[in-house]
């Protein structure tokens with residue numbers, strides 16, 4: 549199956565009482581399909597995080613739409629959207645967002661842990677691939693920063709999502725760990741996934757096959 553992410557004429561303004569609205573996205577278009585590894589660049593405040601939140605349906609647009617694998621996210625109820633997101637979209641952040649009181653393997657299996665679903669073996673295989681085979685029962689606080697990001701990435705891969713939205717995924721990493729993470733993201737796209745990655749890191753930009761720059765809420769062309 550081929551995957552697709554389409555953002556059509558997306559606009560979003562943040563409105564605060566008694567203040568001029570900030571137009572964070574201004575009719576932004578994006579078309580990505582299986583195999584695409586896209587770096588989103590641009591200065592602070594130009595709308596990159598707003599774009600990423602919108603792409604995953606975490607933020608409602610004022611106008612325009614996001615279509616993932618043919619599904620217009622705005623047509624889904626919030627519970628349908630959460631379910632659709634769990635199956636199709638994973639976020640990888642600079643700050644990892646691991647759950648501090650759960651072990652590495654439970655963090656990876658977080659989405660199906662409560663249901664007793666999924667496969668511990670598969671989670672272990674993925675952790676092994678990321679060199680974390682001897683860390684499965686550790687807590688996040690017992691890991692290095694690079695290891696924590698590898699757990700976050702393992703969680704994204706384990707989820708089976710076809711689209712990874714990565715916000716500064718190498719921001720806190722040394723070169724060795726940055727390379728592991730970037731190679732994994734590239735492998736993910738080579739296997740049919742899509743990666744949209746906000747970054748200021750030259751190492752990450754070098755891995756992407758497309759570079760898009762934002763300026764004040766739109767593409768800088």
Ligand SMILES: Nc1ncnc2c1ncn2[C@@H]1O[C@H](COP(=O)(O)OP(=O)(O)OP(=O)(O)O)[C@@H](O)[C@H]1O
Pocket residue numbers: 562563564570571572590591592593594595596597598599
């Ligand atoms: N919740 C909010 N309320 C009001 N304004 C906001 C809110 N979130 C973002 N903004 C404003 O919207 C604009 C775009 O913000 P956004 O976080 O998308 O930019 P960014 O490119 O990701 O910035 P950075 O690189 O610094 O993370 C900025 O001017 C920001 O101040």
